[in-house]
Amino acid sequence: MARRTEPVSDWAQDFDVLDAGYIDDPFKVWDELRQTCPIAHTNRRGSNWLPTRYEDITAMAHDIDHFSSVEVGVIPFEGEEPEENLLPYGLPPISVDPPVHSWTRRLLLPWFSHRRVESYQAMTRDLCAGLVEGFLEAGSVDAAGSYAQQIPVRVVAAILGVPLTMADTFTEWVRDVLEFADDIRLRERGVEGLIGFFTEEVARRKIEPRDDLLSYLLHSDVEGEQVEEDVVLGMAALVLVAGVDTTWSAIGSSIWHLATHPDDRERMVNDPEVMGLAIEELLRAYSPVTMARVVTEDVEFQGCPMKAGDRVLMNFPAANRDPTVFEDPHQVLLDRELNRHVAFGSGIHRCAGSNLARMELRVALEEWLRRIPDFRLAEGAEVTWAGGQVRGPRQLPVVFS
Ligand code: HEM
Numbered sequence: 001m002a003r004r005t006e007p008v009s010d011w012a013q014d015f016d017v018l019d020a021g022y023i024d025d026p027f028k029v030w031d032e033l034r035q036t037c038p039i040a041h042t043n044r045r046g047s048n049w050l051p052t053r054y055e056d057i058t059a060m061a062h063d064i065d066h067f068s069s070v071e072v073g074v075i076p077f078e079g080e081e082p083e084e085n086l087l088p089y090g091l092p093p094i095s096v097d098p099p100v101h102s103w104t105r106r107l108l109l110p111w112f113s114h115r116r117v118e119s120y121q122a123m124t125r126d127l128c129a130g131l132v133e134g135f136l137e138a139g140s141v142d143a144a145g146s147y148a149q150q151i152p153v154r155v156v157a158a159i160l161g162v163p164l165t166m167a168d169t170f171t172e173w174v175r176d177v178l179e180f181a182d183d184i185r186l187r188e189r190g191v192e193g194l195i196g197f198f199t200e201e202v203a204r205r206k207i208e209p210r211d212d213l214l215s216y217l218l219h220s221d222v223e224g225e226q227v228e229e230d231v232v233l234g235m236a237a238l239v240l241v242a243g244v245d246t247t248w249s250a251i252g253s254s255i256w257h258l259a260t261h262p263d264d265r266e267r268m269v270n271d272p273e274v275m276g277l278a279i280e281e282l283l284r285a286y287s288p289v290t291m292a293r294v295v296t297e298d299v300e301f302q303g304c305p306m307k308a309g310d311r312v313l314m315n316f317p318a319a320n321r322d323p324t325v326f327e328d329p330h331q332v333l334l335d336r337e338l339n340r341h342v343a344f345g346s347g348i349h350r351c352a353g354s355n356l357a358r359m360e361l362r363v364a365l366e367e368w369l370r371r372i373p374d375f376r377l378a379e380g381a382e383v384t385w386a387g388g389q390v391r392g393p394r395q396l397p398v399v400f401s
Contacts (some may be wrong), residue, residue: 012037016044023387030318039304045076047310054322061347067293068097074292074389075181091238103222108352111213117355124155128367144252144396152247161212173246179386194237247357249392251364253286259377259398269373278334284341285332286319286388316342374401
């Protein structure tokens with residue numbers, strides 16, 4: 001969806017993360033800013049700061065006293081707040097500070113442990129294999145829409161225990177909330193869709209608990225108190241919102257990279273041992289996720305006069321291209337060993353689903369490469385990218401023989 005934004009002439013003082021050129025290629029903007037004004041500012045959609053250095057971004061992520069998570073949307077809500085606040089805590093644990101953060105995160109973590117994630121692997125593999133088999137004969141496919149986008153939504157739906165047949169609707173709601181968040185009408189459609197759906201699913205599990213994450217949350221108690229239904233709804237919606245767009249973007253960007261870098265593609269096919277390091281490198285280079293923080297009180301950070309209520313965009317993708325931390329940051333080195341990337345964030349909100357995301361990315365690439373070792377962008381292909389909160393390809397036409 002093409003957005004209309006006022007052209008940017010000064011990235012240091014008037015940046016816009018929805019600028020079409022920036023969405024396609026943000027890397028040169030970050031390089032320039034790191035040299036000239038490492039924490040940029042804009043008054044578009046409120047007063048927002050955009051750090052670009054690894055050191056600043058990780059320091060802010062750890063300073064939860066000054067940088068709160070009560071509003072993490074990169075595109076702020078600009079309409080009137082709805083009268084009835086559907087979710088008083090938003091989507092915990094991502095949208096809360098301690099103490100609510102600590103126990104809501106603790107409830108989720110066991111569902112995404114290494115061991116648990118291994119148990120989702122066979123299902124993910126079958127899913128990916130089936131998808132590739134479905135378009136293999138055709139010799140061409142939109143690898144974003146017909147492959148990457150189809151995988152995480154089904155894996156997450158299975159974990160939550162909600163019908164896989166709803167996959168397309170879930171995808172639509174998640175895109176409404178994250179990708180089209182600057183359109184109030186779409187954002188509301190997404191939020192209402194998600195909450196309405198989970199409210200009904202919760203009602204069913206009150207009567208008939210099942211062996212799924214939703215039932216577990218609903219029937220958990222924390223220090224003798226049952227978890228409030230609002231919190232359960234928010235957590236369930238978060239797992240869908242955090243687990244879908246993010247991972248499909250990472251899978252899509254990785255396939256884009258391999259379609260446009262034949263040497264790397266051949267290495268991945270001929271040297272499967274490199275897969276572990278390659279996954280980390282692809283996550284570093286094409287980190288999909290930026291989060292926001294709200295400044296809690298006036299503070300001067302690296303000489304920038306930040307005011308209470310200002311927002312800071314936790315630019316994890318730019319941190320991962322910082323040349324003071326990563327040698328040749330724009331070079332994808334599949335076997336890069338020194339790679340302390342922050343694609344999954346840093347500090348107390350570090351991604352709770354990183355084991356799952358890594359497994360899905362690995363299995364999606366393995367099953368694709370096993371059947372389609374040789375592929376490239378279709379001639380004249382129009383590749384489109386989404387940006388803002390989550391960056392990744394949305395249309396990725398590739399051909400193979
Ligand atoms: C490649 C895929 C993914 C990326 C790049 C990613 C990235 C991130 C980042 C950067 C954060 C930190 C948020 C912050 O600092 O405000 C985060 C948090 C989170 N992610 Fe992921 N994520 C991915 C996949 C997933 C998956 C598959 C799930 C689960 C289904 C998930 C669940 C969560 C949750 C629950 C949080 C909140 C943790 C907290 O606030 O304590 N993510 N993710």
